[in-house]
Amino acid sequence: MKFIIHDQVVLLREPEGPLAAHLTSFANAISVQGYNVWSLKRSVRIAAYFSRWLKQRGVGVQDICSDHATRYLRYCARHFRPRSDDRAALRNLIDFLREEGVIPPEQMATIRISEAERCVQEYEEYLRDIRALARVTIIHYVPFVREFLKHRFGDGKITLSKLNAADVVRFVQVQAPRLHLKEAKLMTTVLRSFLRYVRYRGDITLDLAAAVPVVANWSMPSIPRGISADQTRKLLASVDRRTAVGRRDYAILLVLARLGLRSSEVVFLELDDIDWDAGQLSVRTKGGQRIELPLPADVGKALAAYLQHGRPKSASRRVFLRARAHITGLRGPSSLGSVVRRALQRAGIDAPTTGAHQFRHGLATQMLNHGASLSEISEVLGHRHPQTTMIYTRVDIKALRALALPWPGGAR
Template sequence: MLNNHVTSTVTLSRLNSTRCSPHLDGYTDWLVARRYTAATIELFLFGIIPLGQWLTQHDMPVSSFDHRALEAFRCDRDSIGQWRHTGGRRTVKAAFVGARRFHEYLVIKGHVESTPSASSLPKLLEDFAHWLQIHKGTRVVTVENHIYYLRKFVASLGDKPDAYDAIAVRGYLQTIAKRYPMPTTKATFGSVRVFLRYLVAAGLVTSSLPEAIPVIRDMRLASLPQYIVADDIKKLIDSCDCMPLTARRDRAVLLILARLALRASDVAMLNITDVDWRGARLRVGGKNRQQCWLPLPQDVGDALVG
C-alpha cells in the first residue's frame, strides 16, 4: 500500500492528485514483492510526481504511457534540466528512473503495450540472466539492473564473446566513464565484470579478461577509515540511550551489525522467525539468497528480547 511507504501528507496528496493515482497501491505492492528497499521505493515514488504533472500537461491518460511516451518524457526532463534528486550524497536521475520503473509495471500488468525491442534479449544475455538466477541465486531486481547496463555493452561489442578482448572492453568502459556520472559508471563497470566472469565460467572467454576492468575508487570516501575500532563501536552502541524512543531498536540493530558483520540490507530483511532461540542461532538470507545460520551472541539475543 502507498500509505505504508509515504509518511508525508503533502507528498501523499501530490501523488494522489496525479493521473497515476489509481495504480499506485498496486505499483507499491509490486515493488515490495520484488524486494526493493524502502529507500528505493521512496525514490521510485518520487518520480511519479513529475510524471503525473507531465501526463496532465499533455492530456495523456496512463493507458497511453507506452515506450514512445516514456522516451518523450525523458527528452522533456533532459531539456529543462530537471534530472536530479539528491538524497544525502547520492545523486540519481530520479524522475526518469521512477517513470521507467512505473512503465515496466504498467507493461507487466497489461495496462500499456510492451516495447517490441525491449521485450527480446540477445540469447547471450538470456543465458546470463538464467545463470544468475539458477546458479547464483541472484534476486530478480539485481538481474534486471545488470541486464539494463549490459544491453548497451553487447550492442557495442556484439554478441560473439570470442571477439571480446581487453582493448575492446576497456575502450567501451572509457566511453562510459567520460559520458556518464560516477554512479552510472560504477554500476556499468560492476555489471560488465559480473558478465565477463560468467563468460569465463561458460568457457566463452579467457580467464584473464575480467582483469581488464579497472577498479573505480570513490575519492569522496577516501578520508573515511576502513574499519571502526572496538572502543568507538562501544561508544556508538552506548549512544543509543540518548534517544529513548528508539534506543532498544537502534541498540539491537547496531549489535547485530557489529557482532555478526552483516550488511544493512541483511538486517533489514530479518524477521522474528529467523531467530532460533533454543539453538541460539540466527538465519540470514545472504547476498544471493543462500540461507545460512549464524551463532546468536548473548548480548545480541538480549537486545532482541529487550
C-alpha cells in the first residue's frame, strides 16, 4: 500500500516512529527551498528511515537531538554504503524540527564557549551595533582578535586589564613576518580597533592603540589595476542571457561595471533597495552608511530581466540568489568573486585580476579620463576619505614612457 506524503513524494510503506506526523510538513518546507524532485524524495525517505530507526531504539520526539543523526549514520555505514548527501539531509531535518519547535530548546546541545570566544563575540556586537561596520568587514576583523587573545592568554582566563604595550608589540613582531603586506596592515588596523574598544569598555586606561607598531610600507601605492572598457564590453557580450544563471551573472557584472560597487554591496542588495519609480538604488556602504545611486537604464533592464525570468522563487529578500538548492542569497563576496572568475575564463579575457574589485577601479579610471572630478568619483564609489580617491591620480610612468618623444638627434 502506498502512502502519499507530498504531491511529489510517495512512500511504499506507512511511516512510523516519532517523526511520522512531521514528514508532510518537512516535505513542504524543503519544497519551497528550491530542491529538485529527486532531492526532495531522497530527503523525505531518509527522514522516514531515521524515524523508523528512532522507534526501534525507543527514542521519543522530545528526546531527539543531533547526536541521534550521527549515530544513525554510523548504523547505516555498518549495514550499507550511505550516500554522501545523507548527512546534509539529516542536518536539514534536525534544523527543521528545531525551527518548528518539535525539538524543545532544552534538548538542543548546549555549547560552552571559552572566555576568549565570549570576548570576541562582545567585540563583534560592538563593531555591528556601535560602529555600524559592514558584516564582511567584521568577518575579516574577528580572526586577528581571536589570534591576539590566544597569543596573550592562551587557554587561560581573559583579563583585559593586564594588557600592556609589550604584549601588543610582541604579537605584531611574531605575526607580521608570516603575513603578506596587505594582511599585516589589516592586522595592525584591527589591533588598534580592538584596543580602542577595550579602552572604551573601561578595562584599560592607557591608549594601547598607539603602541601598535606601523608595518613598513611604501608611501606611493601602485596604481589600482582596473579592467579596461574594451574588456568589459567583451565580457558582457560573452554572457549567455538565454539561461537563468546567465541573466543573473549578466546583471551582477553590469552592476559592478556601471556602478562600481564593492562585492559585499552587491551581495547584500535587497529587493527593497531598488526604487523603480525614482530610478535609484539604495546601497549600504562599507562604513554602514546608505547612499542613493542613479539606476542606469541598462542596469535596470538587466535587473528586471533577471527578477522576472531568472530569479528562483524564494522567501529571501536578497536580489541575487544561489542558482541551486538551498535557494538563498549568495553567501558572501567570495561567491560573487567566483561569478566574475568563471565569466572571465569563459570569455577568454586576460584581465588585470580575477576579482570583482577591478570593475570598481576600471570605472574610476574611466571617469577620471573623461574629466570627472575627484569629488564626483569619491561620491560614486562611496569613499569616506578623499585620500582613498587620490590613488587614481597617480601617474603610470610605464605608460607615459611609451608615449615620450625621442630625444632630438637620437641616442648618443
